[in-house]
Amino acid sequence: MGEKVIELVHLQKQFGDHAVLRDINLSVSKGEVLSIIGASGSGKSTMLRCINKLETPSSGQVLYHGEDICGSAVNLSQYRARVGMVFQSFNLFNNMTALNNCIVGQVSVLKRSREEAEKTAMKYLERVGMAPYINARPSQLSGGQKQRVAIARALAMEPEALLFDEPTSALDPQMVGEVLEVMRNLANEGLTMIVVTHEMAFARDVSTNVVFMADGLICEEGSPNDIFENPQNPKTQEFLSRFLEK
Numbered sequence: 001m002g003e004k005v006i007e008l009v010h011l012q013k014q015f016g017d018h019a020v021l022r023d024i025n026l027s028v029s030k031g032e033v034l035s036i037i038g039a040s041g042s043g044k045s046t047m048l049r050c051i052n053k054l055e056t057p058s059s060g061q062v063l064y065h066g067e068d069i070c071g072s073a074v075n076l077s078q079y080r081a082r083v084g085m086v087f088q089s090f091n092l093f094n095n096m097t098a099l100n101n102c103i104v105g106q107v108s109v110l111k112r113s114r115e116e117a118e119k120t121a122m123k124y125l126e127r128v129g130m131a132p133y134i135n136a137r138p139s140q141l142s143g144g145q146k147q148r149v150a151i152a153r154a155l156a157m158e159p160e161a162l163l164f165d166e167p168t169s170a171l172d173p174q175m176v177g178e179v180l181e182v183m184r185n186l187a188n189e190g191l192t193m194i195v196v197t198h199e200m201a202f203a204r205d206v207s208t209n210v211v212f213m214a215d216g217l218i219c220e221e222g223s224p225n226d227i228f229e230n231p232q233n234p235k236t237q238e239f240l241s242r243f244l245e246k
Contacts, residue, residue, distance in 0.1 A: 002030040003065075005161050006051060006083070006193050011060035012218075013046055022048045022216040024060070028194055033187045035203035035224075036196045038213035039239060044196040046164050047049070047213070051194065053083045077109045084154035085163045088170050090146040092138045098125065098149045099134040102156045110157065117156070124152040128182045144175030151182055161192035168199055200243040204228045212236045 006028045013021040021043045028034050036044045037213065049055040051062055053069060053076055061068045069079055092101050102121035106112045112120070125131050128148040138146055147167055155164055162182065168176040180202050187193060187206045197203055203210050210227040212220045212235070220233040231237045 004028070004063075005030050005032075005063075005065065006067075006194070007063040008047070008051070009061040009063065011047070011062065013043075013050060013055060014058045020216050021050070021057075024216075024218060026211065026218065026221075028192060029183075030192055031190045032159075032164070032209060033195065033207045034209045034211060035207040036194065036211045036213060037200065037203050037227075037239070038219075042213040042217040045165050045215050048085075048163050048194065051098045052080060052083060054085075064179050072144075074236055079115045081105070081109050081157045082159055083161045083163065084157055084159035085165065086147070086150050086167050088166045090138070090143075090150045090170075092150055092153070094138050096153075097135050097137055098130060098141070101138075101149055102153045104155065106156055117123050120158070121152070121156050124155040125149070127155070127185075129178070130150045131173060142175060143171045144178045147171065147175075147179045148182055151179075151186075155186075161194065162186070164193065164195040165195070166198065167195050167198070200228075200240075212239065237242055 004027045008024050008026040011024040050057050103117045106117035214235045220236045
């Protein structure tokens with residue numbers, strides 16, 4: 001793989017006495033699609049939130065191109081423009097149209113002109129199939145449409161990597177496919193992606209690498225083929241047996 005974009009070094013996170021992440025070491029290279037799987041409560045989302053600095057690690061490092069983003073000199077807004085995030089609950093501004101949701105960060109963080117920001121927003125709203133709905137507010141959209149706007153909003157910042165935190169788990173089953181299709185297309189275009197997901201078929205078919213987490217630890221990592229066809233760790237085997245029976 002190419003150069004390392006994000007690297008976690010001895011990452012730990014505790015909430016009180018409870019260790020949520022225990023000595024996590026992981027790297028993601030340019031163009032890689034890393035899926036993180038595991039039971040609820042295994043630390044997957046906390047790890048993602050540490051990468052985006054929504055949580056501050058208790059110890060260890062989060063490196064972006066070799067620079068520790070936990071240092072005080074890091075401009076978080078600029079960093080988050082480079083490493084975007086798509087949330088489970090969309091986090092759109094309810095008082096703004098789909099188009100303005102995709103414009104506001106470009107103008108405030110990237111200092112783009114309104115005209116340039118609008119052009120960029122339109123490009124990505126078209127890409128996720130939401131061009132007909134640019135003037136709709138979130139309350140007028142379905143869950144799947146909201147999540148596609150949220151992905152367009154993240155893409156409009158033209159990030160180097162995108163983090164997805166269970167992007168389909170708040171959706172009705174019939175809407176999951178439209179969001180996964182957008183993500184599949186982004187993966188095919190070579191975007192660096194870290195995806196926390198319960199969608200095992202996506203992890204198996206789209207990822208370049210898969211990490212299985214349990215109890216705040218990385219139990220196993222490898223290619224989708226390694227993890228899904230030949231898991232070595234008993235915990236991975238047990239977790240996947242539930243999926244593979246389906």
